[in-house]
Amino acid sequence: MRKSTIPALLTLAFTLAACDTPRHDAVSQRDVDGNVHLCSSCHGITGRGVSPTFPILAGQQADYLEAQLHAFRDHSRADPHAHTYMWGMAAHLDDGAIKGLADYFSRQPAIPGPPVDEPTAAEAKAIFTNGIDARGVPACVGCHGEKAEGQSTIPRLAGQHRGYLADQLRLFRSNDRANETMHENALNLSDREIEALALYLSSL
Amino acid sequence: MSMSRPIIGLMLALLVGAFARPAAALPSYARQTGQECAACHNGFPELTPYGRLFKANGYVFPGATSSIPPVAAMVVNSFTHTQSPQVGGAAPGYGDNDNFAFEFASLFYGGAISTDLGIGAFIQTTYNHLSKRFSWDNTDIRWAHSSIVADREWVYGVSLNNNPSVTDLWNTTPAWRFPFQTSGLAPTAGTATLIEGGLAGSSLGASTYLFWDRLIYGEVGLYHTLSTRLSSTLGVDPTGSNSTSGPAFYWRLAVEPNWGRHSWEFGTFGLKASELPGRVSGFGTDDTTDIGLDTQYQFLAADYSFSLQASHIFETLTLNSTYGQGGSDKLHNSVASSHVKASVSYDQTYALTLGYFRVIGSADSGLYSGISANNSPNSAGITAEFDYTPFNHGGPGFWPWANIRFGLQYTGYLKFDGASQNYDGNGTNASANNTLYLFSWLAF
Numbered sequence: 013m014r015k016s017t018i019p020a021l022l023t024l025a026f027t028l029a030a031c032d033t034p035r036h037d038a039v040s041q042r043d044v045d046g047n048v049h050l051c052s053s054c055h056g057i058t059g060r061g062v063s064p065t066f067p068i069l070a071g072q073q074a075d076y077l078e079a080q081l082h083a084f085r086d087h088s089r090a091d092p093h094a095h096t097y098m099w100g101m102a103a104h105l106d107d108g109a110i111k112g113l114a115d116y117f118s119r120q121p122a123i124p125g126p127p128v129d130e131p132t133a134a135e136a137k138a139i140f141t142n143g144i145d146a147r148g149v150p151a152c153v154g155c156h157g158e159k160a161e162g163q164s165t166i167p168r169l170a171g172q173h174r175g176y177l178a179d180q181l182r183l184f185r186s187n188d189r190a191n192e193t194m195h196e197n198a199l200n201l202s203d204r205e206i207e208a209l210a211l212y213l214s215s216l
Numbered sequence: 217m218s219m220s221r222p223i224i225g226l227m228l229a230l231l232v233g234a235f236a237r238p239a240a241a242l243p244s245y246a247r248q249t250g251q252e253c254a255a256c257h258n259g260f261p262e263l264t265p266y267g268r269l270f271k272a273n274g275y276v277f278p279g280a281t282s283s284i285p286p287v288a289a290m291v292v293n294s295f296t297h298t299q300s301p302q303v304g305g306a307a308p309g310y311g312d313n314d315n316f317a318f319e320f321a322s323l324f325y326g327g328a329i330s331t332d333l334g335i336g337a338f339i340q341t342t343y344n345h346l347s348k349r350f351s352w353d354n355t356d357i358r359w360a361h362s363s364i365v366a367d368r369e370w371v372y373g374v375s376l377n378n379n380p381s382v383t384d385l386w387n388t389t390p391a392w393r394f395p396f397q398t399s400g401l402a403p404t405a406g407t408a409t410l411i412e413g414g415l416a417g418s419s420l421g422a423s424t425y426l427f428w429d430r431l432i433y434g435e436v437g438l439y440h441t442l443s444t445r446l447s448s449t450l451g452v453d454p455t456g457s458n459s460t461s462g463p464a465f466y467w468r469l470a471v472e473p474n475w476g477r478h479s480w481e482f483g484t485f486g487l488k489a490s491e492l493p494g495r496v497s498g499f500g501t502d503d504t505t506d507i508g509l510d511t512q513y514q515f516l517a518a519d520y521s522f523s524l525q526a527s528h529i530f531e532t533l534t535l536n537s538t539y540g541q542g543g544s545d546k547l548h549n550s551v552a553s554s555h556v557k558a559s560v561s562y563d564q565t566y567a568l569t570l571g572y573f574r575v576i577g578s579a580d581s582g583l584y585s586g587i588s589a590n591n592s593p594n595s596a597g598i599t600a601e602f603d604y605t606p607f608n609h610g611g612p613g614f615w616p617w618a619n620i621r622f623g624l625q626y627t628g629y630l631k632f633d634g635a636s637q638n639y640d641g642n643g644t645n646a647s648a649n650n651t652l653y654l655f656s657w658l659a660f
Contacts, residue, residue: 049362050277053269057369062474063265065518092518096609097266100250100279175477179518 044112047105051113054097059117064175065093071122071171075164077114081105091189093179122161125171128215132204136212139205147200152209160216170216177210242338243617243660244288244326245270250280253619254564254608258514258521260621261392262559265430265479265514268385272371272427274360275336276328286327288617292319294655296401300648306401307346315401319655320344322353334360334373346400351451352417354382354391371427379416380439380466383423386481388510388527389468391416394557394571395599397623402651406633407575407584407593409531409553411487411506415439415464417452423466433470433483438463444495456494461501464489470510481512486529493538500536507531519563526556531577544582551577551593564608571599579634588634589641597629597646611660618660625653 051069055061059069069077083089084102105113140160143151155166162168169177183189185198185206201209242260246253249270253260256267263271270277294317301312310317325339340353360373381389390412398404408414415421423437440463441447444454470483485508490501510527531551539547554574561567574596581591604622611618632646633639639646 052369053273053277054266057364057367063477063516065477065516092609096252097255100246100255103250103280104278 044109044116047109047113048116050101051117055117059120060123064173064179066097066173067176068123068172069117070120072117072168073162073164073166074114074118076162076167077117078110079165081110081114085110089189091183094189122168122171125174125214125216128211130211132208133212133215136205136208139209140212144200144205148196149200150197152197160213169213172214174210174214177213178206181206181209242288242324242326243611243615243619244286244324245275246617247280247282247284248286248327249277250282252609257564257608258516258523259559259561259564259567259603259605259608260619261396262387262523263385263392264516265474269371269427269430271385272360272373272425272433273362274328274334274358274373275326275338276331276334276360278328278331286325288324288326288659290322290324290657290659292321292397292655292657293317294319294399294401294653296399297652298402298648299650300644302403310346310401317401318345319400320346329357336360344400349451349453352378354379354416356382358383368429369427370429372425374422374424375437376420376422377437378420379413380411380419380421380437380464380487381468381485382416383425383435383437384468384485385427385433386470386472386483386510386512386525387523388481388483388512388525388555389485389508390529393527393555394525394559394569395601395625395627397625397655397657398627399651399653399655402627402653403632403649405575405595405629406587407551407577407595409506409529409551410489410504411466411485411508411529411531412553415441415460415487415489417450418442418447418454418457419460419464421464421466425468431471431473433468433472435466435468437466439466439489440464441491458491458493458502459495461490461492477516479512479514479516482510484509491537493541493543496537496541499540502537503534505532521561521564522559524556524558527554529553535583538582542582544580546578546580546582549578549580549583551575557599561603565605567601567603567605569599569601569603571601573597573599584634587640589639590634592634594631594634595629595646596631597627599625599627601625615660618658620659621655621657623653623655623657625651625655627651627653 054066055069080089081102084094084098085105087099140152143149156162156169160170180189181198184191184194185201187195256264256270258264296315298313303312305312306315320342322340322342325337327336329335329337337357339355342353343350356375356377358373358375360371362369362371375383377383379391382391387393419439419441421437421439423435425435427433441459447454465488468485470481472479472481487506490503493502506529508527508529512525514523515521533549535544535547538544557569557571559567559569575593577593579592584591584593602624607619610616628650629646630636632649637645
């Protein structure tokens with residue numbers, strides 16, 4: 013029996029130590045720097061990560077970031093990656109931390125994407141600027157701005173990861189990322205047009 | 217007997233075995249972070265880039281608001297079929313073949329000890345039902361800190377652990393390499409290099425590491441075997457075990473460029489140790505140097521992934537003590553161990569893996585006569601595995617952190633302990649050990 017008690021006691025001791033640690037209180041009071049470090053695990057240092065699974069946050073609209081973090085926290089944004097990563101990440105953030113993070117990343121300089129000269133980019137530019145009247149697709153520029161810089165709760169699209177943009181448009185189209193306006197806007201976009209738009213916007 | 221009865225019986229046994237106990241795998245990390253298993257794992261235990269950072273930062277990343285302590289449990293039940301029966305029983309209390317088994321259960325402490333101090337742990341204790349033994353298992357208690365210097369991230373830390381490479385971030389080094397689950401009721405080839413488990417659980421060590429700019433990782437550590445008394449206390453049978461003479465030195469250097477959804481790691485690792493075989497002094501030491509080269513590539517898309525791991529370990533042995541005691545017929549020997557594995561997965565739920573392994577070394581009638589008729593350590597084979605992990609995106613509502621995996625694995629030997637045919641001198645071929653293994657792995 014003695015053989016079995018030592019490892020069991022070791023586990024119990026660490027368990028009790030953890031119970032005694034006011035972990036979650038401390039987390040909710042973390043300063044912005046600590047949370048930025050956590051965010052940077054996926055979004056990259058200063059909000060410019062390399063993986064298109066995670067959006068570039070640098071230069072994003074503060075109000076948009078704040079709204080999204082609230083949506084992750086209250087689970088109203090429920091696309092697959094939100095569920096995988098962000099519900100947990102946002103759960104411990106209080107309103108002050110959310111505001112601080114949104115402010116921090118919005119102040120990081122936005123970096124223009126790599127230029128593209130593929131023919132589909134020109135086609136996408138036309139959709140971005142003029143929409144597709146025949147299919148009821150409005151011009152993106154109307155809300156997202158002439159340079160796709162966004163405003164308030166409308167996100168910056170310029171320079172965002174191509175893969176992320178395409179994923180989001182498909183999620184809006186399928187309504188897996190619930191947003192009534194964007195669902196209607198994306199509903200009549202083809203896969204090819206989504207890819208072209210993502211390519212074009214990522215280059216701005 | 218028709219095929220249908222054993223298959224139905226197997227399914228029932230796996231399900232009953234899995235669900236008869238209150239559920240628990242490292243769900244404690246999921247509870248702490250509030251994230252799905254798939255955030256850190258591309259199929260447990262393979263780590264994603266984020267999972268590597270979670271580990272390097274000391275298992276302390278917060279997230280969710282669960283107040284349940286970071287403990288978890290794991291239970292493995294299985295069915296093992298070998299091509300030829302194992303006369304006398306696969307293990308005490310088990311039949312010659314087609315064995316259902318409750319193999320083992322583990323209890324974990326997995327998560328932060330102090331988030332503010334950056335101290336966290338992965339501590340596993342295991343009850344092995346086949347050997348009826350309770351012991352400590354993989355243990356990694358670490359302190360980590362990160363800072364930004366000149367716009368570059370520096371993550372560094374110290375680990376107290378019991379297995380060289382258990383601290384590693386990639387799934388190419390021995391502690392976390394495929395296959396992640398193997399049958400305890402099937403024959404396994406007799407030779408491996410020292411770093412491939414030779415000090416696992418039988419030693420205690422400390423290592424320090426630095427992960428610079430998420431690009432370059434370096435780690436050095438020193439290990440020493442436990443005393444026989446402490447080893448017994450921790451549930452590790454010291455009978456016939458070696459002891460280190462002076463600290464064993466472990467090193468690791470890896471570079472991992474990341475671009476888009478791709479990550480590619482290449483590096484080296486190794487172990488240098490002097491040991492007293494059987495803890496017998498007076499004959500000098502057996503000196504071992506393991507040098508490993510490894511590479512890992514991962515492509516992680518939204519709903520599917522591909523990963524490839526390869527490693528090659530070259531071991532040189534100078535057997536002063538063993539040779540002096542007549543246990544080997546050569547003073548110098550060498551062993552090389554190679555592993556390659558590729559896997560594809562869909563939705564982090566279905567995964568197919570193919571692996572190849574090979575051990576090749578110098579023949580020695582003293583070292584290998586007990587396992588090989590031609591005194592050779594050479595073995596090789598393939599492993600194919602299909603996994604179904606239904607809860608990687610979240611478990612049942614009443615305990616969403618639970619996870620379960622059903623695995624179907626086949627291992628085919630091309631060579632076993634020295635030869636393809638008649639390797640033991642009694643007419644047994646390597647293929648006699650080919651193993652079909654079905655398992656359920658439950659974590660809660």
